[in-house]
Amino acid sequence: MSGPGPGFEYIQELQGRAIPRASDGSRTPGWDQPADLTKDPAEIPDPAVIHVAPALRDEIEAAMARYPDRRSAALPALKAAQRFHGWCSPQAILEAACVMRVTPGYLTAVATFYDMFELEPKGRHSVYVCTNISCSLRGADALYEEIAAAAGEDGEINVRHFECLGACDIAPMVSVDNVYYGPLGKGDAKRLVEDLRAGREPLPELRLALRRTAASELPAEHEQ
Amino acid sequence: MTQALLFKDIDEPNLADIAVYERRGGYEQLRKVLSMSQDAVLSELDASGLRGRGGAGFPAGRKASFLPKGDMDKYLVCNADESEPGTFKDRELMQKCPHALIEGIVIAARAGGINRAFIYIRGEYEEQAQILDRAIAQAYDAGYLGERILGSDVSVSLVLHRGAGAYICGEETGLLDSLEGKRGNPRLKPPFPAIEGLYGGPTLINNVETLMTMPQILRMGGNKYAELGVSGSSGTKIVSVSGHVQRPGNYEIELGIPSREIIYGLAGGPPPGRSVKLWFPGGSSAPVLTAEDLDVPYDFDSLAKAGSMLGSGAIIVVDDSTPVLDVALKTARFYRHESCGKCTPCREGTNWTVKMLERIEAGEATPMDLDIMASVQEQIIGNCLCVLGDAMAMPIGSMIAKFRGEFEKHMQRAQLTGASA
Amino acid sequence: MPRPQPSEITFSIDGREVKAPEDMMLADAAKLGDIEIPVFCYEPKLGPPVGACRMCLVEIEGMPKLQTACSTAVKDGMVVHTRSERARVAQEAVVEFLLINHPLDCPVCDKGGECPLQDITFGWGGGKSRFIEPKRHFRKPLELSPLIAIDRERCILCYRCVRYSQEIPEDYQLVLLERGAESFVGTFDGHPYVAPFSGNIVELCPVGALTSRPYRFRARPWEIEDAGSICTLCPAQCNTRLTVRDERVLRVLDRNHPEVDDGWLCDKGRFAYQAMHVDERITSPMIRDGGVLREVGWDRALAEAVGALRRGGSATAALAGGGATNEEGLLLGRLLREVLGSSHLDSRDGEAVSLPHWRALANPKLAARVSDLEFAHAVLVLDCEPLDDMPILDLRLRKGARRNGVKLLIATERASALDSRADAAIRFAPGRGAELAWALAAALRGEPVDAAAQAAGIATDDLHALADALRDAGREIVILYGERVLDGDPGALLALADALGLAEQDGGGLLGVPAVANGRGLREAGVTPNAGPGLGLPALAGGHGAREIARRLASGELTALYLLQVDPVLHYSDAELWERALARATTVVAHASFLTPGLREHATVIFPAETSPEKEGTITHPDGRVQRLRVAAAHAGDVRAEWRVLAEIIERLGGAPTPPTARALSEALFEDVPFYGGLTLDGLAGRGLRWPELQVSNTLSDAYEEAEPKLRKPLRAAKGKLLVGTYRSIWAAPEVAASPALAFLTPRQRVELAAADAEALELRHDEAVVISDGEREVRARVVLRAAAPAGTAFLERELEEDGANVLRGPHVTIRTVASVEAEAAALIAAEEARAAAETETLAQAEAEQVT
Numbered sequence A: 001m002s003g004p005g006p007g008f009e010y011i012q013e014l015q016g017r018a019i020p021r022a023s024d025g026s027r028t029p030g031w032d033q034p035a036d037l038t039k040d041p042a043e044i045p046d047p048a049v050i051h052v053a054p055a056l057r058d059e060i061e062a063a064m065a066r067y068p069d070r071r072s073a074a075l076p077a078l079k080a081a082q083r084f085h086g087w088c089s090p091q092a093i094l095e096a097a098c099v100m101r102v103t104p105g106y107l108t109a110v111a112t113f114y115d116m117f118e119l120e121p122k123g124r125h126s127v128y129v130c131t132n133i134s135c136s137l138r139g140a141d142a143l144y145e146e147i148a149a150a151a152g153e154d155g156e157i158n159v160r161h162f163e164c165l166g167a168c169d170i171a172p173m174v175s176v177d178n179v180y181y182g183p184l185g186k187g188d189a190k191r192l193v194e195d196l197r198a199g200r201e202p203l204p205e206l207r208l209a210l211r212r213t214a215a216s217e218l219p220a221e222h223e224q
Numbered sequence B: 001m002t003q004a005l006l007f008k009d010i011d012e013p014n015l016a017d018i019a020v021y022e023r024r025g026g027y028e029q030l031r032k033v034l035s036m037s038q039d040a041v042l043s044e045l046d047a048s049g050l051r052g053r054g055g056a057g058f059p060a061g062r063k064a065s066f067l068p069k070g071d072m073d074k075y076l077v078c079n080a081d082e083s084e085p086g087t088f089k090d091r092e093l094m095q096k097c098p099h100a101l102i103e104g105i106v107i108a109a110r111a112g113g114i115n116r117a118f119i120y121i122r123g124e125y126e127e128q129a130q131i132l133d134r135a136i137a138q139a140y141d142a143g144y145l146g147e148r149i150l151g152s153d154v155s156v157s158l159v160l161h162r163g164a165g166a167y168i169c170g171e172e173t174g175l176l177d178s179l180e181g182k183r184g185n186p187r188l189k190p191p192f193p194a195i196e197g198l199y200g201g202p203t204l205i206n207n208v209e210t211l212m213t214m215p216q217i218l219r220m221g222g223n224k225y226a227e228l229g230v231s232g233s234s235g236t237k238i239v240s241v242s243g244h245v246q247r248p249g250n251y252e253i254e255l256g257i258p259s260r261e262i263i264y265g266l267a268g269g270p271p272p273g274r275s276v277k278l279w280f281p282g283g284s285s286a287p288v289l290t291a292e293d294l295d296v297p298y299d300f301d302s303l304a305k306a307g308s309m310l311g312s313g314a315i316i317v318v319d320d321s322t323p324v325l326d327v328a329l330k331t332a333r334f335y336r337h338e339s340c341g342k343c344t345p346c347r348e349g350t351n352w353t354v355k356m357l358e359r360i361e362a363g364e365a366t367p368m369d370l371d372i373m374a375s376v377q378e379q380i381i382g383n384c385l386c387v388l389g390d391a392m393a394m395p396i397g398s399m400i401a402k403f404r405g406e407f408e409k410h411m412q413r414a415q416l417t418g419a420s421a
Numbered sequence C: 001m002p003r004p005q006p007s008e009i010t011f012s013i014d015g016r017e018v019k020a021p022e023d024m025m026l027a028d029a030a031k032l033g034d035i036e037i038p039v040f041c042y043e044p045k046l047g048p049p050v051g052a053c054r055m056c057l058v059e060i061e062g063m064p065k066l067q068t069a070c071s072t073a074v075k076d077g078m079v080v081h082t083r084s085e086r087a088r089v090a091q092e093a094v095v096e097f098l099l100i101n102h103p104l105d106c107p108v109c110d111k112g113g114e115c116p117l118q119d120i121t122f123g124w125g126g127g128k129s130r131f132i133e134p135k136r137h138f139r140k141p142l143e144l145s146p147l148i149a150i151d152r153e154r155c156i157l158c159y160r161c162v163r164y165s166q167e168i169p170e171d172y173q174l175v176l177l178e179r180g181a182e183s184f185v186g187t188f189d190g191h192p193y194v195a196p197f198s199g200n201i202v203e204l205c206p207v208g209a210l211t212s213r214p215y216r217f218r219a220r221p222w223e224i225e226d227a228g229s230i231c232t233l234c235p236a237q238c239n240t241r242l243t244v245r246d247e248r249v250l251r252v253l254d255r256n257h258p259e260v261d262d263g264w265l266c267d268k269g270r271f272a273y274q275a276m277h278v279d280e281r282i283t284s285p286m287i288r289d290g291g292v293l294r295e296v297g298w299d300r301a302l303a304e305a306v307g308a309l310r311r312g313g314s315a316t317a318a319l320a321g322g323g324a325t326n327e328e329g330l331l332l333g334r335l336l337r338e339v340l341g342s343s344h345l346d347s348r349d350g351e352a353v354s355l356p357h358w359r360a361l362a363n364p365k366l367a368a369r370v371s372d373l374e375f376a377h378a379v380l381v382l383d384c385e386p387l388d389d390m391p392i393l394d395l396r397l398r399k400g401a402r403r404n405g406v407k408l409l410i411a412t413e414r415a416s417a418l419d420s421r422a423d424a425a426i427r428f429a430p431g432r433g434a435e436l437a438w439a440l441a442a443a444l445r446g447e448p449v450d451a452a453a454q455a456a457g458i459a460t461d462d463l464h465a466l467a468d469a470l471r472d473a474g475r476e477i478v479i480l481y482g483e484r485v486l487d488g489d490p491g492a493l494l495a496l497a498d499a500l501g502l503a504e505q506d507g508g509g510l511l512g513v514p515a516v517a518n519g520r521g522l523r524e525a526g527v528t529p530n531a532g533p534g535l536g537l538p539a540l541a542g543g544h545g546a547r548e549i550a551r552r553l554a555s556g557e558l559t560a561l562y563l564l565q566v567d568p569v570l571h572y573s574d575a576e577l578w579e580r581a582l583a584r585a586t587t588v589v590a591h592a593s594f595l596t597p598g599l600r601e602h603a604t605v606i607f608p609a610e611t612s613p614e615k616e617g618t619i620t621h622p623d624g625r626v627q628r629l630r631v632a633a634a635h636a637g638d639v640r641a642e643w644r645v646l647a648e649i650i651e652r653l654g655g656a657p658t659p660p661t662a663r664a665l666s667e668a669l670f671e672d673v674p675f676y677g678g679l680t681l682d683g684l685a686g687r688g689l690r691w692p693e694l695q696v697s698n699t700l701s702d703a704y705e706e707a708e709p710k711l712r713k714p715l716r717a718a719k720g721k722l723l724v725g726t727y728r729s730i731w732a733a734p735e736v737a738a739s740p741a742l743a744f745l746t747p748r749q750r751v752e753l754a755a756a757d758a759e760a761l762e763l764r765h766d767e768a769v770v771i772s773d774g775e776r777e778v779r780a781r782v783v784l785r786a787a788a789p790a791g792t793a794f795l796e797r798e799l800e801e802d803g804a805n806v807l808r809g810p811h812v813t814i815r816t817v818a819s820v821e822a823e824a825a826a827l828i829a830a831e832e833a834r835a836a837a838e839t840e841t842l843a844q845a846e847a848e849q850v851t
């Protein structure tokens, strides 16, 4: 086959060096990934070969049945697969693709587009900290640091920056395993982590669902 | 100062339960439209002057009338993606009064001759989604949804669809792609969704608040509703006030009241000793206004005249303790993160803008960079596939225009101290 | 689906009045006025515009915002400005945006000199950059597949490649990952993008992000020449553009012919050019000497062949295949019939098809065009797998179904790649395409179907569903059939065409997929046992078809065989019979490029064959389009024009002289084949002409009388056994194995099983097994497929090793290699034990005797 052409060595040399990245030093996983030529092409997985747990299969099939076009079930299917496997692992995607009769590539394209899919193994609990404008005006950036520090490195708790979670009225706030809490004050970060580790509902009194509308809490002079 | 239509019973315990909702007069308007002709429903909506509450402010009745007549699958999609920074009204509405949304959906479906409805709710709103799941099941059981609603010849199915974290899925065509199970990339318009939308069929897309207002319009009558608010901006609006105010939260106001009354009167204004430096009147996509604009009436046309927009009705207040650069960076980073990447000016423009702002922050920029940045915003505006690019370029552009001095001062200071991010 | 007939409108662009078809996209319509609007993402071949890159922004009077010309349909009276101040500012802005992340490494980029990004930057860019931030950097170049390299730094995210993957082959393997500025082109979990049509993305990419690994750094655009050619690796006969440098072909590109290939190529056609220049290629004549083949000079080889053929005389048979041209076919016919006095010549596997059948099938009224596949009401894919047999049609069928709602109906023995696109798909028993056609014809005519359905091995319900679908689809129906369907009763297909009234429809008809590239042309040039050139009565009657030729060679009745680009041991069924036939023959003269198994063992004389870029002549597309091959590259080694070799042999054997030039020979062909009358090489030009559309096409009468169906006995299940079905993969070709870049795709035998069958036989996925028909064996790996019809094992034909051609069927047994080996070991052990016992008894007896 084609050997390395001229210029190849120069490029190889570049590859050895630390090359400057995006200004914040970030890299997107996959950017530098070549294809693994020992793998087969990723076609639609054949149900005769891929095993899918019946419960997962049922859930995905039920989702497919809800829509006029089965592809609409991509998000529910990925969510189910993520729940079953802990994250959107290649195996999870393969299984969802097998049930949906789409390629795993199709689902990967979808999964990587949305923020709520985890494409790396992640902790048991998800803590989303909103650090968008309204929350950060009220101390969200510091809150994120506190929670991240309290959660430590053991990977049990997956602390993530998140864009506006639609709860600026309780800024700074967090979404813990999909339940909203706020506003968090001094000491709440530590307490949140302790509660989670102890298997308790975290910060129960800060739960958003308990709040009345701000309008109803207005001082008397504003009532109609 | 407040005017409660949507919020009238909002804190009623268990309003999310169908029995409580019905006891409060819920679903009466649904019954009413079943016996009205499609045109009659449309004309009530038209008469109300209701403009979309999702951001673009398009007249709701007109939009519903664009759907072609005829015997085909037509779709209604309720936009419950609510991802515009600063906006949290739909969340509160759905959480507390989900049945009003269902009722509104059936009314809108009736107006558009629609038989299949979807609610696209952002994935992060799992609590609200569960409340809706329950409410939808109750509504089906009660015969308010499904085949031949309450024995009439109107049939509407409703499916709740959860997103998975992407702001662009609030843009109506990105939402459609996402609902079809794809990456949420916006589509080229035309064709407009009313002609060719979900699964290629005619599709009406409305915001949660827009739909929830419909039962109120039918209850009051379109003309009566139109008497609320001001000309061009009829009715009430839920505004979400956040940031540097003492009482952040949702307030229902009659459109056209002075903005100051909302920011200071309802939300309590900035903390003591602080003053308003700038504010976004309609979510982070709106060009910023300053303290000088506080007396602008809060309605679609007045805000547009003031150089900004009402958008989603989310007021974010920033007081004088916060550098404008911080706000600009937060804003730009948000749009870079959320740009879908499909079209060039938005994908590259948001990225470039962030990089320039980071350089300003790091003290590595000169005033010429401000000119470049301003020109980049101009290169974005109007040239993108959808308006997400504009949604960054407009506020950033307005910040450069209104706070140029502060940016320059920051540059000088950062250069002198060699400060870095 | 009637084809659109747009009306003409007038619009104004940059001050010029231009006429264009209404609703043509502005980006295309501008070209009619000689104005170029820059585009990146727009590529009409990929379907509706997406308006993503924003490069094509122009100003249209009356519209407040700039519009994308790629997605704006022209209307009468539209006034467009492509170079107004506003448009220019926006265009410069987009170029600036695109370049901020582009590495500008043009000096080391393969695309340099033929790069749209370079051209558009020069033509529409502002000529300056204000971007001083660090650029993105990636490791590069990376492998995307063994054939394609990806350089993500250069990618401008135009989405052409990923749209291609989703919209054209619909393989959804190449996708866009991540979001926004972090988006990149990739695949699932690092799998390579390997697919039959993957190479098209290299041509689509408007920058140097996707490059061909075999071509990388082989040439610069100013060092190369472009030559139009035609690929002859399969019957699709796609039009190609060859990149030639120093008389060598370095690259194959498409040469968009809307009636042939629609602007795409398969990877075989795109990359197998490498086989022209490999050492394994036969480039000089060879003779068998003392049992081994050795290279000799032309004179020696010709003398050898002429002597042997003279001895063979009327006991000579001939077969033609591969990319043999019409002219070569004509000369082969003359050699056999006029010089040697034999009419035993054929160009297809199996039993001979009668002359009336051939004539009826060639009836111009029944002839469908390739583009009909895209606009018909329905297409019935009958007994062929387009992806393997005529790959480019797979894309055309998908296009028709996707864009025009063409109803796609599939009737095949094996699961088809098109099933997921199909409105209905049914399976019949292996080899029973003719019975299926009879059954379908009966169902459509409302006649009893039971006997035929049983013989075809399909349920009557399925049959009726298919018939109903056909009936309801509309009038214009195309039957795309594999010529295997003629193997049973060729009348079946004609009956089906009649039942559907295809002769009365303009947009429908028959389109046959022959097994070899020029199958149709060879037949029409007279390479068929019972017809001469032009499907006329042959000069000599009593010719035998391929299968009978094999029998008679094996029995010694025939003694010599002339093979024009075909090796029956590899290409034809019943390889074992052909083995015996070739072994018995005293003379086997072959034109070949590679030493395939039959030739390696049995050829007595081999002449090097030409590849299509070296060849002159004409070939005929399955839809009747006569296309012209021109010389594009020098002959490799000692290769000579094959027609000259044939002419020389004819002359040495005392035959009538052959016209002295290729052009004159083509003219002779046009004269000999009545319905090619009026064709000229110049008339064929670069696009060819369809003879069924010519005036002379009525030289073929359409009188045909239907006979009673000849149905074979139903195939019955046998306990512990499976029926065997065979197919030929797109990659089963010596050119694939010989091309270094493609070699990785060379198929290995695999046996496809339904999960239930595998379970019953206790076989696992990927297990090594031995398949046996009782006498002959083939080794394979098990592949489980949910879509595999139960009761049948599918194996690949035409493989150099373990090809299924040796199996005779209809039933086979499958056992694991492990169990076969264990059995053999047990046998040996038993034998040894017996021997040992014997020795012992002997020893004892001896001992007893001693005592």
Ligand SMILES: Cc1cc2nc3c(=O)[nH]c(=O)nc-3n(C[C@H](O)[C@H](O)[C@H](O)COP(=O)(O)O)c2cc1C
Residues within 6 Å of the ligand: B051, B052, B053, B054, B055, B056, B057, B058, B060, B079, B080, B081, B082, B083, B084, B167, B168, B169, B170, B171, B172, B173, B205, B206, B207, B208, B210, B211, B386, B387, B388, B391
């Ligand atoms: C980037 C972007 C994000 C948007 N997000 C939302 C959203 O979260 N919710 C919403 O209702 N409308 C959103 N919109 C507006 C919608 O596109 C659309 O105009 C609206 O849903 C129509 O409903 P309405 O007419 O009832 O306002 C967004 C628009 C853009 C361009």
Ligand code: SF4
Residues within 6 Å of the ligand: C154, C155, C156, C157, C158, C159, C160, C161, C162, C185, C204, C205, C206, C207, C209, C210
């Ligand atoms: S690799 Fe090429 S074709 Fe694919 S998106 Fe990038 S620039 Fe476009």
Ligand code: FES
Residues within 6 Å of the ligand: C038, C039, C040, C041, C042, C050, C051, C052, C053, C054, C055, C056, C057, C068, C069, C070, C071
């Ligand atoms: S060519 Fe028109 S937007 Fe890309």
